[in-house]
Amino acid sequence: MSTPKVYFNRVFLDPQAAKKAEVHEEIWKYCGGLPLAIVTMAGLVGCNPTKNNDHWSKVCKSLFPEQVAPLTLEGVTRILDYCYNDLPADLKTCSLYLSIFPKGSKVSKKRLTRRWISECFVAEKQGLSAEEVAETYFNQLVSRKIICPVDHSSNGKVKSFKVHDMILEYIVSKSSEENFITVVGGHWLMPTPSNKVRRLSMQSSGSKHGNSTKGMNLSQVRSLTAFGSQNRRLPFHLFNNGIIQVLDLEGWKGLTDKHMNDICKMLVLKYLSLRRTEVSEIPSKIEKLQYLETLDIRETNVGVLPKAFGQLKQLRSMLGGNKNTKKALKLPHEKNKEPMKALRILSGIEIDEDSSSIASLHQLTGLRKLAIYKLNIREGGQTFKQLRSSIEYLCSCGLQTLAINDESSNFINSLDTMTTPPRYIIGLELSGKMERPPKWIKELNNLYKLTLSVTVLRTDTFKLIQGLPKLFTLTFTLSAAKDDRNIVDILEENKQLTDREIIIPPGGFKSLKLLRFFATMVPRLSFAVTGKEVMPTLERIDMRFESFEGIYGIETLESLPRGASQC
Template sequence: MGLPLAIVSMAGLVASNPDKSIKKWKEVCNSLFPESVPSLTLDGVTRILEYCYNDLPADLRTCSLYLSIFPKGSKISRKRLIRRLVAEGFVSEKHGLSDEEVAETYFNQLIKRKIIRPVEHSSNGKVKSFQVHDMVLEYIVSKSSEENFITVVGGHWLIPMSTNKVRRLSVQSSGSEHGSSTKHMNLSQVRSLTMFRRLDQLHFHSFNNGILQVLDLEGCKGLKEKHLKDMCRMLVLKYLSLRGTDISKVPSKIEKLEYLETLDLRETDVGELPKSAGQLKRIINIFGGNKNPRRGLKLPQEINKETMKALRILSGIEIDEQSTGVEGLHQLTGIRKLAIYKLIISKDSKIFKELRSAIEYLGSCGLQTLALNDEGSDFINSLDTMSAPPRYLSALELSGNLNSLPKWINKLSNLHKLTLSVTVLQMDTFELLSDLPLLFSLTFSLSAAKQDEAIEDILEKNKSESGGEIFVPSGGFKSLKLLRFFAPLVPKLSFPEDAMQALERIEMRFEAFEGLFGIDTLESLQEVHLRVNSAADEITNFIVEDLKAIEKPR
């Protein structure tokens, strides 16, 4: 594994120094390998990693060392890393970019330099998760320990017990007991704590509540009410992740965390924020609910512009007839992402009108991402009556029994990513969307409609209205690179010449499928991924096998 890693690391180094002359590169090679050797040794790989590390600008060096927080083999979320870098204060606004945008540029540099490698991509083309090569991580952990930057406890690596004051602590699980205890450590200066094991092995009273800024307990088991009470005493906490833990309630004293910027409650049993959460003056990101099954987080009762004016992301919420904070959404004029995971309201209710009014208003203030999962309220079908389109949108998701698209959708010139209910899988939809200049990703999905028996009837009706075949308009979708269909029935799809010429990838998941035609005209197409339901009939399986046998001419 050493040789490929050495080649990849050197390639990243060369790509990041395009102006360096051949003479300089020869000097680099001579310094790394002063004597010619028949094969590359482990020491040689280490020298390459050392050189690559020392070549990093100071900010990137810090970001690299920070990767030692995560255990060997971890699949790490890009967003998790970026939000943590911001909370730690390792990035700040510069050149007109926000701190998160600056962190994104650092992240992209780490990829370019081959320090991290992408594992998954989101439908918008961005890296969703990544990994660090084991040898690179071993080097980073060792370097981080030397510089007393991050202290790793109980991990895979045999790191000597820290005798210094610990500043950032990562408690990892391991089959070995070596270094698995924090008993003899000085934890009074810990500013950042990340746990990857049960909480009963660590006591919060060991820490100085007046300086702890980052607490990441994602996926931890054994979280008790006493732990939550202790958290509410961490008065300068900026980042709190309880994602994937087994908590069901957030204590009302959370309002004491007046510096809190990120609160992550996703994939927990927390169904409602306490009233006091509306007093979090610096809160920027709130994540709750669960995508599968669809569960949401109810809004705090008190939302007003003065207390939550910093809020930028409100994701994973639920709105029903008892929701009391909907009217306050109007006040969140700084919000950039609003994702409603569950929506159950009556068409004649006051909340229905308040929500539509709030979305219309926020759309004029800079809302960039809107996701609505409508469980039968017919709310998504009322969006067409809005007086003006949400013109700043770059991502839109409309799930549920959508009858037709809002007519203003073709005016969204910044729209990059679009996810729609399969109920609008018809030719009219493609025609309406074909001229969107920046549309990168288009998905037709089941989502909320998944359990609705009437969906197949709707798809059959759409199919008959289009004559049994959907033709993608010629000449449109100039920027589209990803096209996805997740439906029980995918009708016959035809691509005329000059259709979707930038398309690189098609993904389909279905039970019944009638074929793809004209894919040989898609000049940029690289991948077609088909996932067939086990209940698929013989004809569908035959069509899939036939499609697999087609070799696209080059």
């Protein structure tokens, strides 16, 4: 690295502004070309735009008194110390919490932010919900280069992240000094705490230093996280079940139904993740967890929720099923006597004819996301009518994300009869045996993300949605078996209607950045319209298919970088 170009690109979001700004040569020079130092200092400078060059000159003299290169490990530590001390108090706490996760691990943003909320590090502030405040804190840690984004969702937001090994080592050491989090096992050789352990992270993978809690006082543990796949017993008998607020056992092998008896004794538990464990049943004793806010049982063998689920009045996020396999979670058969007013996310559920609890959906007026992975209901039946009525009502109450996978009924085709458009919707996913998209989609002015079944991949569908002002991501998908006769018939009919070619109309899609096609068969696509602008802001095309009839006019997409289409 011979120039400070990378440094300035990190500091300034606008390259033109970077050129106009006075060059911080001093800072870059002392970083000595070391990427971690450059990126960290860039984050620090970028998050303090009001401070002038005199300030940064003083910072340089304090951080680099020897004024010699190369930068030593001690010098990097001084940089990290300064950046940590520059954080506001709330962000210091949130950054220390990163020491929970093992070295090199990829962490879900939602997993982190939900835990922040459960630990009371984040709360509602200035009209923002706790989730929105957590999002701003997370983004600030990204801006300061403490968190490194790895994956992005289709809406462009960070989905998962990592922490640089050296930064994580610093955070783990700092966290240990303050007795904030105790790490057992993993890659860090940490002294046994002399004080009572408050937050325990048990990391078994790659450990060379042992993973024993022997000699530790675990009676005050309020947060327990276990990583790894070893069938090692968890020391439940050493904990005070009455004070544990966070229990995250995601992916912990060896956890079975018998452990649920211990878990249901943790009466102040707020966050419970059993994701990817071997648990197959949630006992009725779960109703004792009256403070529970997040219940994550995705990718487990749990197929149905107990009647007692309706007693969890503080629950905000109910996460179940498996999106990849379309395995879904059945709701309790009985209707709730009292509404779950706190519930904001209900994801991964199945609705069938035996589900009398469908009437309870009307009561979930605080719901912001509803994801139905499986529908098995009779067209024209009572459940069919109740579900459509419930969805229409919830949309009028502020539902923002709706996902329905319907491969065995005709429900999604009935949504066109809704009396009013779901005006608050920002994310809509309708997959399965869909014959036509609802006409009201064209009125969803806040719609940011749209996923439709490939069975409606026709020119007239593009014409219907081309005027949506905020549409960022458009996906056509199909997960049904390719030998499903109903699907094959619909696709064949589409070919005849479109003369085997889909023409993307000009003059619309002003905000679209990402276009995706995930299906066994994708028909011929054409972007070429002479003299007219087609999808002017499109930056990426993703395609996964078994057969594809071709794509034409891709060179006319002015904002699409070469190499930005993936197959």
